[in-house]
Amino acid sequence: MDKTLHIVGGGMAGSEAAWQAANMGVDVVIHEMRPKVGTFAHQTGNLAEMVCSNSFRSDDDEQNAVGLLHWEMRAANGLIMGAADRHRLPAGGALAVDRDPFSEHVTEVLRAHPRIRVEEGEVSALPDDGHWIFATGPLTSTALGQAIQAETGAERLAFFDAIAPIVYAESIDMDVVWAQSRYDKGETEAEQKAYLNCPMTKDQYEAFIDALLAAEKTEFHEGETAGYFDGCLPIEVMAERGRETLRHGPMKPVGLTNAHKPDEKPYAVVQLRRDNALGTLFNIVGFQTKMKYGAQTEVFRMIPGLENASFARLGGIHRNTFLNSPTLLDDRMRLRSRPHVRFAGQVTGVEGYVESAAMGLVAGRFAAAEILGQPLAPVPQDTAMGALIHHITGGAEAKTFQPMNVNFGLFRPLEDVRGGRRGRKDRYKGYTDRAKEAWQGWLAGQDTAALA
Numbered sequence: 245m246d247k248t249l250h251i252v253g254g255g256m257a258g259s260e261a262a263w264q265a266a267n268m269g270v271d272v273v274i275h276e277m278r279p280k281v282g283t284f285a286h287q288t289g290n291l292a293e294m295v296c297s298n299s300f301r302s303d304d305d306e307q308n309a310v311g312l313l314h315w316e317m318r319a320a321n322g323l324i325m326g327a328a329d330r331h332r333l334p335a336g337g338a339l340a341v342d343r344d345p346f347s348e349h350v351t352e353v354l355r356a357h358p359r360i361r362v363e364e365g366e367v368s369a370l371p372d373d374g375h376w377i378f379a380t381g382p383l384t385s386t387a388l389g390q391a392i393q394a395e396t397g398a399e400r401l402a403f404f405d406a407i408a409p410i411v412y413a414e415s416i417d418m419d420v421v422w423a424q425s426r427y428d429k430g431e432t433e434a435e436q437k438a439y440l441n442c443p444m445t446k447d448q449y450e451a452f453i454d455a456l457l458a459a460e461k462t463e464f465h466e467g468e469t470a471g472y473f474d475g476c477l478p479i480e481v482m483a484e485r486g487r488e489t490l491r492h493g494p495m496k497p498v499g500l501t502n503a504h505k506p507d508e509k510p511y512a513v514v515q516l517r518r519d520n521a522l523g524t525l526f527n528i529v530g531f532q533t534k535m536k537y538g539a540q541t542e543v544f545r546m547i548p549g550l551e552n553a554s555f556a557r558l559g560g561i562h563r564n565t566f567l568n569s570p571t572l573l574d575d576r577m578r579l580r581s582r583p584h585v586r587f588a589g590q591v592t593g594v595e596g597y598v599e600s601a602a603m604g605l606v607a608g609r610f611a612a613a614e615i616l617g618q619p620l621a622p623v624p625q626d627t628a629m630g631a632l633i634h635h636i637t638g639g640a641e642a643k644t645f646q647p648m649n650v651n652f653g654l655f656r657p658l659e660d661v662r663g664g665r666r667g668r669k670d671r672y673k674g675y676t677d678r679a680k681e682a683w684q685g686w687l688a689g690q691d692t693a694a695l696a
């Protein structure tokens with residue numbers, strides 16, 4: 245069989261995957277549709293174009309999960325991190341990047357690599373054989389999206405996300421909130437207590453609606469709404485349709501009894517549902533929103549029980565093509581139904597430049613190792629990379645799967661560390677120390693295999 249690795253999409257993930265695989269000794273062809281076929285967000289024909297903000301977020305590798313991901317990519321000689329460091333702009337503790345020189349640098353390095361060829365043109369079908377990585381991003385071309393849906397079933401490839409905010413379990417006030425499913429539905433006790441409920445009085449509900457209506461909102465980008473339908477309205481739009489709409493929708497108080505105050509009937513209830521198998525994250529059910537991030541934290545902390553909530557991620561609605569990865573991909577990012585096809589980047593259900601490049605890095609290494617006949621061990625779950633892969637390929641709830649950025653809520657809890665806000669600094673340092681050791685171990689295992 246031909247040992248060339250074909251990578252479709254030369255964005256953050258495809259560029260990193262090509263670099264990693266080529267450096268392991270595999271010939272790579274990058275198939276990039278731009279500039280022949282454009283998207284509403286990309287402006288150039290460069291590889292690794294940053295389509296919006298120029299930030300790689302926090303660069304703190306001891307106290308921040310995205311900073312840890314930077315560290316792991318640097319330790320693996322990542323091209324995207326190397327280019328970002330080279331074209332860094334002053335931004336305090338964040339890593340901001342001079343976008344045009346950054347993507348020009350990535351393009352030049354990849355085009356100059358003796359093992360890499362860039363072919364312009366759209367790929368619109370899933371291949372029957374060969375070695376492939378699809379890294380076509382949130383704006384995967386329409387024809388390819390249709391081909392993927394034909395393989396996976398239409399309901400397993402989404403074209404818009406609808407992200408409800410996600411709260412760290414430890415920051416929820418359990419003296420106010422109680423666990424109960426509506427009408428105690430479910431066979432097991434776990435099912436009957438699957439939701440956490442935040443009760444509101446009439447005054448609290450009215451104040452909450454006022455705050456929702458007054459909050460600053462973000463707009464869709466031009467061209468972003470093509471194909472958008474009304475199936476998943478932002479909560480503030482529901483509130484605009486009538487002050488009682490939410491009380492008859494996601495905030496309806498029926499079928500629930502406040503365990504702390506059984507005689508008091510709540511006027512409205514906000515429900516939270518477990519978001520991962522570890523039970524460290526909860527999403528606010530039905531609360532997808534286009535409120536600006538600053539406004540979201542203010543408004544959501546008005547909810548009784550969430551006054552001190554820490555958010556693993558805030559809500560949003562975007563044009564975003566992504567797979568139901570928990571059901572479709574294995575832990576080496578292979579499509580279960582066609583294992584010679586891998587996916588990487590944002591289309592796998594991670595979110596952001598850094599997370600997308602990270603998934604490209606591991607997909608490139610997995611694919612190259614397989615071609616070279618030296619298959620790799622799965623990425624350790626205690627690394628930032630491994631926590632993300634584990635989440636998207638199995639740890640997340642498949643039924644409600646939405647894109648995720650890296651955060652410490654995805655990490656296995658540490659033993660012997662203090663919980664709550666007070667223990668946070670030590671806990672995060674514990675996570676990052678543990679991750680670095682595990683990541684170095686995984687990389688060292690490959691060096692040994694390559695030398696054998």
Ligand SMILES: Cc1cc2nc3c(=O)[nH]c(=O)nc-3n(C[C@H](O)[C@H](O)[C@H](O)COP(=O)(O)OP(=O)(O)OC[C@H]3O[C@@H](n4cnc5c(N)ncnc54)[C@H](O)[C@@H]3O)c2cc1C
Pocket residue numbers: 252253254255256257258275276277278283285286292293295296297298299365366367368379380381382383384385388465468563588589590591595596597598600601
């Ligand atoms: C409007 C918008 C704003 C965003 N803002 C931000 C932000 O501020 N910060 C952030 O971190 N993330 C942002 N994102 C998400 C960001 O796009 C991703 O995090 C990141 O670019 C994903 O990397 P990727 O490699 O998966 O996809 P991309 O970087 O998009 O790369 C995919 C590549 O595949 C190509 N392609 C698509 N279909 C085909 C095909 N059939 N054949 C060949 N080539 C194809 C595309 O041209 C593209 O070059 C935004 C996304 C959008 C749509």
